[in-house]
Amino acid sequence: MTQINHLPHEAEDRASQKVPRLRFAPSPTGFQHIGGYRTALFSWLFARHTGGQFIIRIEDTDVARTVEGAVDYLIDGMKWLLMDYDEGPLVGGPYGPYYQTQRKALYQQYTNQLIESGHAYRCYCTPERLAEMRAEQEAKKLPPRYDRRCRYLTPEERAANDAAGLKWVVRSAMPIEGETLVHDELRGDITFNNTDLDDTVILKSDGLPTYHLAHIVDDHLMGITHTLRGEEWISSAPRHVQIYKALGWEIPLMYHLPSVLGKDKKKLSKRHNAPSWKALEEQGYLPEAVFNFLALLGWSYDDKTEILTQEELIKAFTLDRIGISGGIYDPEKLIWMNGVYIRQLSLDKLVERTLPYMERPEIQGGLPDSVSRPLDRAYTARVLQLEHERLKTLGEAAEVISFFYVDELTYETEMLIPKKMDAAATREALQQARDLLATLTWEHEVMEGAMRQLAQERGFKPGPFFGPQRVAISGRTAAPPLFETMEVLGREKTLERIDKAIARLS
RNA sequence: GCCUCGUUCGUCUAGCGGCCUUGGACGCCGCCCUUUCAAGGCGGAGAUCACGGGUUCGAAUCCCGUACGAGGUACCA
Numbered sequence: 151m152t153q154i155n156h157l158p159h160e161a162e163d164r165a166s167q168k169v170p171r172l173r174f175a176p177s178p179t180g181f182q183h184i185g186g187y188r189t190a191l192f193s194w195l196f197a198r199h200t201g202g203q204f205i206i207r208i209e210d211t212d213v214a215r216t217v218e219g220a221v222d223y224l225i226d227g228m229k230w231l232l233m234d235y236d237e238g239p240l241v242g243g244p245y246g247p248y249y250q251t252q253r254k255a256l257y258q259q260y261t262n263q264l265i266e267s268g269h270a271y272r273c274y275c276t277p278e279r280l281a282e283m284r285a286e287q288e289a290k291k292l293p294p295r296y297d298r299r300c301r302y303l304t305p306e307e308r309a310a311n312d313a314a315g316l317k318w319v320v321r322s323a324m325p326i327e328g329e330t331l332v333h334d335e336l337r338g339d340i341t342f343n344n345t346d347l348d349d350t351v352i353l354k355s356d357g358l359p360t361y362h363l364a365h366i367v368d369d370h371l372m373g374i375t376h377t378l379r380g381e382e383w384i385s386s387a388p389r390h391v392q393i394y395k396a397l398g399w400e401i402p403l404m405y406h407l408p409s410v411l412g413k414d415k416k417k418l419s420k421r422h423n424a425p426s427w428k429a430l431e432e433q434g435y436l437p438e439a440v441f442n443f444l445a446l447l448g449w450s451y452d453d454k455t456e457i458l459t460q461e462e463l464i465k466a467f468t469l470d471r472i473g474i475s476g477g478i479y480d481p482e483k484l485i486w487m488n489g490v491y492i493r494q495l496s497l498d499k500l501v502e503r504t505l506p507y508m509e510r511p512e513i514q515g516g517l518p519d520s521v522s523r524p525l526d527r528a529y530t531a532r533v534l535q536l537e538h539e540r541l542k543t544l545g546e547a548a549e550v551i552s553f554f555y556v557d558e559l560t561y562e563t564e565m566l567i568p569k570k571m572d573a574a575a576t577r578e579a580l581q582q583a584r585d586l587l588a589t590l591t592w593e594h595e596v597m598e599g600a601m602r603q604l605a606q607e608r609g610f611k612p613g614p615f616f617g618p619q620r621v622a623i624s625g626r627t628a629a630p631p632l633f634e635t636m637e638v639l640g641r642e643k644t645l646e647r648i649d650k651a652i653a654r655l656s
Numbered sequence: 657g658c659c660u661c662g663u664u665c666g667u668c669u670a671g672c673g674g675c676c677u678u679g680g681a682c683g684c685c686g687c688c689c690u691u692u693c694a695a696g697g698c699g700g701a702g703a704u705c706a707c708g709g710g711u712u713c714g715a716a717u718c719c720c721g722u723a724c725g726a727g728g729u730a731c732c733a
Contacts, residue, residue, distance in 0.1 A: 321731095342660075417726075
């Protein structure tokens with residue numbers, strides 16, 4: 151690729167020097183919600199777009215909050231959302247290990263380097279003292295900040311503290327004056343006053359690093375070229391910049407992604423109105439639809455294209471089209487998009503993917519337990535064909551089509567009787583329909599023709615005439631086209647159900 | 657409180673100085689199709705481009721301020 155007639159944007163220039171490497175670095179402290187996966191998805195798309203690598207790294211340094219099973223859940227979610235990865239848990243890779251708890255020695259090594267170069271120091275302050283200090287500062291309406299007492303300890307004092315076996319953490323020594331420039335590729339330069347920078351803890355008393363140190367060491371060692379993370383990190387970015395500088399490392403290109411918000415405009419969080427991928431799967435959302443939807447949350451292709459396959463997204467995805475203002479997650483639009491993807495499925499695929507939802511136990515949203523499994527595939531295909539364009543999620547199929555499978559229909563007799571008609575008239579109409587139906591070839595075109603003729607001859611209006619039949623055979627007022635439904639249901643069941651309806655009206 | 661980011665229809669967004677009395681999509685409403693429900697087609701309502709100043713021949717687009725929203729302010733990420 152030769153492109154010499156224009157000066158590339160700085161970001162492109164730097165990025166083009168090497169194969170892009172991007173990472174998704176979740177902490178296993180709970181179940182990743184779709185906002186988190188959106189971040190992963192952007193990184194993944196860009197890696198695939200450029201032919202770069204996509205890495206998963208587990209940031210499990212907060213041992214106390216680590217939730218068992220979270221990593222498996224996370225990886226399963228990636229798989230479900232159709233994202234693979236080149237390096238990470240399970241598959242390993244040349245830059246491993248990919249769990250931060252297994253890289254402890256590395257962080258300690260660089261912490262020592264920082265201490266030696268005067269960019270970090272041991273702090274012996276107890277949590278009690280820190281809490282006290284904070285309370286005082288708050289009372290005085292001062293910004294809560296570590297007072298740097300330990301930063302100015304003499305070597306003798308330090309030695310004495312160590313000899314006394316005091317517990318310590320390591321804090322980074324931030325510059326006291328001047329400014330720090332954070333260059334965000336999406337927003338441009340952001341300037342921070344160094345007086346606002348706290349000497350944050352980079353190594354905890356348990357010997358593990360905090361995020362601030364760990365991600366820098368790992369991103370550097372793993373050769374990460376672009377870092378995509380939530381915009382909640384902007385405020386700690388200047389401290390990260392300082393640590394990079396202290397270590398003498400090049401800073402990867404930083405992209406702070408806009409937040410995904412809930413209906414209340416608050417950032418989506420695990421315990422707060424954020425669906426997990428599992429919940430979406432259980433409801434019968436197609437991962438390819440969710441993928442498409444998520445890609446459009448904070449990124450856009452142009453002024454009209456919204457339905458893009460994963461392949462198209464890979465081809466189209468560039469970082470410069472990421473937006474900067476937070477967006478509310480709109481479940482309504484996801485439902486619509488899911489419907490679009492369902493309609494695009496071939497009947498065969500639809501059956502294959504819907505069957506598990508129908509066969510799951512009733513309590514989980516499957517067909518009534520009285521219906522024996524496994525379901526007849528050919529029959530189910532005929533059923534699903536009728537419902538195909540009506541489905542919004544795979545999970546709702548069972549409820550909508552259960553009448554094709556159960557023996558007994560349950561519905562209110564009232565539903566049988568159209569407005570402006572009484573029970574007797576309805577019964578009479580049903581009886582006539584039933585008598586004619588019994589004589590017909592069981593094909594929907596034949597039935598429709600004959601029945602329409604009957605309606606015309608007897609002066610029945612289509613609505614009130616066909617309506618009761620629909621309720622009689624399906625127990626529902628909203629159902630697929632009547633005669634196709636009858637055809638699939640079969641003569642015997644159809645006539646039997648109409649008879650039962652007639653009996654109800656007697 | 658302090659620091660930082662953000663602000664175009666209810667929602668997702670297009671827009672990077674003239675093509676915009678802002679285009680698309682979801683949702684909503686109406687009409688058509690129709691035995692119901694969908695799907696589909698057509699149409700509509702819906703944004704003083706948060707507000708106020710500037711810069712400019714010209715601003716949704718650039719600058720400043722204000723308001724509002726969000727995020728951060730942990731030995732959490």
